[in-house]
Amino acid sequence: MTEAAIEVRGLVKRFGENVAVDGIDLTVPAGTVYGVLGPNGAGKTTTVKMLATLLKPDEGDARVLGRDVVSEADEVRSLVSMTGQYASVDEDLTGTENLVLLARLLGYSKKAAAARSDLFLETLGLTAAAHRQVKNYSGGMRRRLDIAASLLSVPKLLFLDEPTTGLDPRSRNQVWEIVRAIVDQGTTVLLTTQYLDEADQLASRIAVIDEGRVIAEGTKGDLKSSIGSGSVHVRLRDPARREDAARLLAETLGADVQRDADPVALTARLRQDATANAADAAVTELAAHQTGVALGELARAGIIVDSFSMGQPSLDEVFLALTNHPAIPEEVA
């Protein structure tokens, strides 16, 4: 798996005055999930649309599975599938009709198309809703049908544009499970998301995009060590002991400790330079262990902790760390 599934150099797309994609470079290794992380309006969808041959780039070049997305668009189309941000299925038709329609368009005979549609509906747990119009589907069902529609052709590369935006946690977990199973079958997945934990759960490499540019790229380990693996929030009983507590936390965690606006609150940003290449689980474990030790130290010093929490850096924190400006969600159609 040395060959890159996607190679993008200096991709630019303008819509009038607005530069949606401003010189993006990407290299996506084959057979993996590659996460493209960024807020709304960062240029994720525009990038994916160019790679899926829906939009023509203004500058730069992009090769998908070795084919140029402009001059060899037709070949690209026969190898990739895309599940857009807005369900790419026909709302007026039933689940079965949608899949049979697409299977027919892929060249399957009537009989084979029907059989294939049944098989995919069953695999994705949609058999019960097969004969209902998609407009009556829940968000999670729609997503699943959408993914089924993308998988009918058994693509070598699948674009998933914000596959879990707007889904409840259970449906989200199911989508994640499906994505993992797809990659197990050897399909490369390019996933765009606004959620760090989603990229963390699924992707092996991540590119962070903001204002049409890649502002950070690497393995999860790389990214985390650049922004800290997470933070520990502590609330103390006695504001007078804050300085002592800050010193203790800094010592035991080896972290920068930030004095919050609240006089009893402290935030320690965990670093993990030493463990950047360790497996993910080991990193989390180590952080948890260190935090336990730190809390013990606080107790031993007689500092009462009212509450504490540990968390991964949020997308906002990542953005703050990378760009010095917060990720402001804005509605961009």
Added chain:
Amino acid sequence: MTTQPTTATPELSAPRTDDLAKVFITERPPRPSAWSASVTFGWRALLKIKHVPEQLFDVTLFPIMMTLMFTYLFGGALAGSPTDYLQFFLPGILVVSIVMITMYTGLSVNTDIEKGVFDRFRTLPIWRPAPMVGYLLGDGFRYAIASTVIVVMGLILGYRPQGGPTGVLAGVAVLLVFCFALSWIWTMFGLLLRSDKSVMGVSMMVIMPLTFLSSAYVDPSTMPNWLEALVAVNPITFAVDSVRSLMSGEWPGTDLVWLSVLSAALIAIFGPVTMRLYNRK
């Protein structure tokens, strides 16, 4: 994600990701031919009619209304009696009604194109115009229904075509081919204009003068010279005269030749324009 009714949603089984290996058969059939892909899209249009049968109003009630209205409004004045007028007028109103219905093609393209499903169609390795041709094939079905309704209505009111069933069928067939060609104008507007309202507005502006300033309602020889000249070059006039001749058992000759040339020109001009817009969307 507009509607998420909770009542009608039964508990779904979890996806069986272990089974994915079984369905992931990489062997793919050869890509469908241009015709087969277009027919599949035509089938999609028929499915939509099946799920939303109300949309057949415009091909059933509307033509009945048009036929009744003009037959009795103009019949006495123009030909002495509605039945006499109908012998001249029925092929005319047939063409006018169907041509008016073709407008809805632009409307459905316009409302459909904004939906995500078109992104999927555009990423399929198929003959590119297939989704558009599919629309027109589906609409052909609607036109056939409307034509049947009008002819039956005419027969009930006393229309007696000299061309017999063969002449009537030939007339309808010629009309459907012309409408297929004409519809490319509407698919262009459907892709070009921003809202369904503007599609409707522009289409009406084109259709109203074209249908009225033709040989559909009255014999052009009764018009002032300048208008007669104008009407003589109106595409709708060629369509009306061809259909009228066929239905009354005559061979339309030059009218049909001109109509064929016109139809070919419409497809040759507006087909590529539509496809350019479609690819650019």
